[in-house]
Amino acid sequence: xxxxxxxxxxxxxxxxxxxxxxxxxxxxxxxxxxxxxxxxxxxxxxxxxxxxxxxxxxxxxxxxxxxxxxxxxxxxxxxxxxxxxxxxxxxxxxxxxxxxxxxxxxxxxxxxxxxxxxxxxxxxxxxxxxxxxxxxxxxxxxxxxxxxxxxxxxxxxxxxxxxxxxxxxxxxxxxxxxxxxxxxxxxxxxxxxxxxxxxxxxxxxxxxxxxxxxxxxxxxxxxxxxxxxxxxxxxxxxxxxxxxxxxxxxxxxxxxxxxxxxxxxxxxxxxxxxxxxxxxxxxxxxxxxxxxxxxxxxxxxxxxxxxxxxxxxxxxxxxxxxxxxxxxxxxxxxxxxxxxxxxxxxxxxxxxxxxxxxxxxxxxxxxxxxxxxxxxxxxxxxxxxxxxxxxxxxxxxx
Amino acid sequence: xxxxxxxxxxxxxxxxxxxxxxxxxxxxxxxxxxxxxxxxxxxxxxxxxxxxxxxxxxxxxxxxxxxxxxxxxxxxxxxxxxxxxxxxxxxxxxx
Numbered sequence: 001x002x003x004x005x006x007x008x009x010x011x012x013x014x015x016x017x018x019x020x021x022x023x024x025x026x027x028x029x030x031x032x033x034x035x036x037x038x039x040x041x042x043x044x045x046x047x048x049x050x051x052x053x054x055x056x057x058x059x060x061x062x063x064x065x066x067x068x069x070x071x072x073x074x075x076x077x078x079x080x081x082x083x084x085x086x087x088x089x090x091x092x093x094x095x096x097x098x099x100x101x102x103x104x105x106x107x108x109x110x111x112x113x114x115x116x117x118x119x120x121x122x123x124x125x126x127x128x129x130x131x132x133x134x135x136x137x138x139x140x141x142x143x144x145x146x147x148x149x150x151x152x153x154x155x156x157x158x159x160x161x162x163x164x165x166x167x168x169x170x171x172x173x174x175x176x177x178x179x180x181x182x183x184x185x186x187x188x189x190x191x192x193x194x195x196x197x198x199x200x201x202x203x204x205x206x207x208x209x210x211x212x213x214x215x216x217x218x219x220x221x222x223x224x225x226x227x228x229x230x231x232x233x234x235x236x237x238x239x240x241x242x243x244x245x246x247x248x249x250x251x252x253x254x255x256x257x258x259x260x261x262x263x264x265x266x267x268x269x270x271x272x273x274x275x276x277x278x279x280x281x282x283x284x285x286x287x288x289x290x291x292x293x294x295x296x297x298x299x300x301x302x303x304x305x306x307x308x309x310x311x312x313x314x315x316x317x318x319x320x321x322x323x324x325x326x327x328x329x330x331x332x333x334x335x336x337x338x339x340x341x342x343x344x345x346x347x348x349x350x351x352x353x354x355x356x357x358x359x360x361x362x363x364x365x366x367x368x369x370x371x372x373x374x375x376x377x378x379x380x381x382x383x384x385x386x387x388x389x390x391x392x393x394x395x396x397x398x
Numbered sequence: 399x400x401x402x403x404x405x406x407x408x409x410x411x412x413x414x415x416x417x418x419x420x421x422x423x424x425x426x427x428x429x430x431x432x433x434x435x436x437x438x439x440x441x442x443x444x445x446x447x448x449x450x451x452x453x454x455x456x457x458x459x460x461x462x463x464x465x466x467x468x469x470x471x472x473x474x475x476x477x478x479x480x481x482x483x484x485x486x487x488x489x490x491x492x493x
Binding site for chain 1: 409410411412414415416417419420423424
């Protein structure tokens with residue numbers, strides 16, 4: 001039985017990744033991800049992981065190296081944050097389209113400008129549509145475990161897509177928590193060596209992601225959609241297998257926290273859910289029927305599971321660390337679509353509770369629940385507690 | 399590479415293609431101008447053939463006859479521009 005240790009999130013993730021035995025790791029430092037790749041390079045240098053650690057000139061290079069490594073049949077890994085993820089983005093769309101099962105971690109961080117190093121989810125959400133499976137961790141143990149599940153799902157022949165583990169920058173990466181690093185023998189049992197269905201071979205050349213004419217391109221892209229949808233039951237299987245081998249539940253599509261009889265269901269992802277659960281506990285004690293649906297798998301969108309969880313709610317409030325400027329939220333419209341397509345007219349409110357790391361105190365969550373309980377109808381996605389007093393004249397010189 | 403995963407008839411997972419498959423992709427469809435090789439003043443210098451970025455101009459310098467492959471020609475006009483004896487015209491591609 002592997003022992004619990006008090007570890008920093010990024011360090012714990014690095015060791016969990018090494019248990020997956022990646023053969024190629026390529027990464028470029030960026031706060032708050034840096035400790036993951038730093039520790040992995042140390043593990044490789046110490047001879048504890050038989051992998052090629054490629055020092056690259058940028059995240060574009062890191063993503064390109066793991067693309068090539070995966071196409072050549074190797075298990076490949078990278079980790080990044082924020083601007084780094086965006087610099088990778090062109091390559092990530094190719095990785096998904098070429099159906100290469102690489103795994104990457106994103107230590108979620110705000111996007112510039114204004115410059116911020118602190119947490120929100122806009123980085124990962126900016127590449128939402130590229131065909132990468134996206135998991136979100138609530139704590140460091142889950143972030144570690146989701147890496148093993150990510151490889152298991154990504155490499156499944158029914159899937160063959162990249163997978164990304166999201167862990168909140170600083171809030172998880174730099175926080176020390178009791179964590180169990182997966183035992184190597186069990187990790188090997190769970191995750192056998194990767195055998196590529198197709199790989200680059202100089203003696204038998206092939207082009208990955210080849211040109212398609214307009215009469216075929218949509219079908220080529222649709223296959224990415226299809227594989228992503230197909231991964232839903234595979235994620236559930238891989239999570240069940242994980243529990244069997246490691247003895248603790250991890251992964252899965254959703255966590256349903258006191259949602260069964262809830263009138264008000266909050267929806268969120270990531271570490272913020274810890275705070276929300278505390279508020280749910282307190283408000284339950286006061287007699288408010290409130291629950292939390294935590295999104296663990298964001299892509300593919302777990303439509304049926306979401307519907308099953310929300311269908312009897314009287315009000316749904318989506319609490320986001322993201323936004324779509326000029327429109328509304330990111331997850332909020334997706335929740336609305338799921339409910340609308342099922343013919344359900346449940347009121348849904350959407351809140352951007354923070355961008356760039358502002359603390360979300362429990363009384364903020366409580367206010368959102370109270371407003372839902374009063375039946376307050378929201379007319380637009382709300383930037384919660386926006387400090388209008390610090391805004392300048394919005395039209396200069398007017 | 400398992401050959402059964404590759405097919406020239408159907409798409410493959412990851413759109414993986416065997417060598418030479420790009421020949422099947424006729425990429426001349428968006429041409430709005432086409433070259434006309436007049437074959438009147440040609441001196442067989444091969445400037446048109448060598449300048450073509452698509453490699454789709456071909457011919458015989460001894461016979462002083464050149465032409466282009468309409469399946470791949472994009473109508474860029476570089477051949478006509480480079481021809482030292484003005485033996486290539488660019489005309490509107492009309493269908």
